[in-house]
Amino acid sequence: MSANGGTKAIVAALLANVGIAVTKFIAFLLTGSSSMLAESIHSVADSGNQGLLLLGGKRAKREATPQHPFGYGRERYIYAFIVSIVLFSVGGLFALYEAYHKWHEGGGIEEYKAVPVVVLVVAIIMESFSFRTAIKESNHVRGNQSWVKFVRRAKAPELPVVLLEDLGALVGLVFALFGVSMTLITGDGVWDALGTAMIGVLLVAIAIILAIETKSLLLGEGAETHDVAAIEKAITEGPEVERIIHMKTLYLGPEELMVAAKIGVSARHSAEELARGINTVEARIRAAVPTARVIYLEPDIYSAAAASAGTGTAAHTAVPGSETEPGDVAGRAGG
Incomplete structure (x- = not known):
C-alpha cells in the first residue's frame, strides 16, 4: 500500500x-x-x-x-x-x-x-x-x-x-x-x-x-494466497531447488514481508553452487513479490523415505567421517 x-x-x-x-x-x-x-x-x-x-x-x-x-x-x-x-x-x-x-x-x-x-x-x-x-x-x-x-x-x-x-x-x-x-x-x-x-x-x-x-x-499475518503462490513458483521454477519442504511468511510491517523456507536441493551441489543458486532464487522471489524484503532459505537434502516414516523431511543419514547431517553440510544461506 x-x-x-x-x-x-x-x-x-x-x-x-x-x-x-x-x-x-x-x-x-x-x-x-x-x-x-x-x-x-x-x-x-x-x-x-x-x-x-x-x-x-x-x-x-x-x-x-x-x-x-x-x-x-x-x-x-x-x-x-x-x-x-x-x-x-x-x-x-x-x-x-x-x-x-x-x-x-x-x-x-x-x-x-x-x-x-x-x-x-x-x-x-x-x-x-x-x-x-x-x-x-x-x-x-x-x-x-x-x-x-x-x-x-x-x-x-x-x-x-x-x-x-x-x-x-x-x-x-x-x-x-x-x-x-x-x-x-x-x-x-x-x-x-x-x-x-x-x-x-x-x-x-x-x-x-x-x-x-x-x-x-x-x-502477525502471513502473505495472501496469491503472494504465497507467486513465492512458491519463484522458488521452484528454476533448476536450483528440487522442492519446498516447508515455508512460512510473516509481515514485519505493511511493506516488509519475511519469507523463511526449507528447500530441498541436490546432494551433488558444491557449497559455491548452492550459495549461487540461493542468491538466484532470492532474486526471483523479490521480483515476484517486491514486499518480500527479508528472505531466509535453508537448504536440505529431501528424503521421501524419512518423510513417509514420520521421522522428518530431511535425510538423516550421516555423512561418512562427519558428525553432521547432509543438510547441515551446506548450512544456512539467506539475504
Missing part, C-alpha cells in the same frame, strides 16, 4: 476534523445540544487519532537496531490499535454517557435554533471531501477487492482506519442532524438524546471492528 496515499488521506481528514470540531463546539455552547457535544468530542477524538497515525508512520521509519533487528514497521499497527481504543472510550462511551444524562434531563433547544442545523450541514459537506480523498487513495491499491475485503486484508492500517473513521463521521453527522431536527420540531430533548445514543453505538461498533482487524496484524 502506498504510504504517500495513506498520509495524504490522513492529512485531509485531520484538517477537516479540526475545523469541524471547532464549529461543533461553538454550536454546543450556543444551543446546549447533547448531539452537538457528542459530535464535538467525536471530531476531537478523530483529530487525535489522525495525529497518532501520522506519529506511528514516522516512528515506523526508524532504522533497525540490535535490540529490534527487524526494524519498527509494526509500530504502525500499535498506533492504529491505540486509535481504536481512543475511538471506543473518548468517542463512543462519552456519547453514550451524554445520551443517558440528556435522556433523563430532557429539555429542548431554546436559543440559536438554526445554528446546529447549519453547522451539521456544513460539517457533512467538509467530511464528504475528506471521505472522497480516502476513497480515491484507497482505490489506487484496492484493486478488484470489495470494500469489506479491503478493510479486512489491508496490511497498511492507515487507509482502512481513515475510511472507517470518515464513514462513521458522516453517518454520525446524519444521526446528529436527525436528533437536532426532531428536537427543534417537537421541542422534546429526548430526540436529541436518541441521536446522541445512536452516535455512541456507531462509534463503539467501528472501534470494535478496528480493534479486531488491528489485533490480527499485531499478532
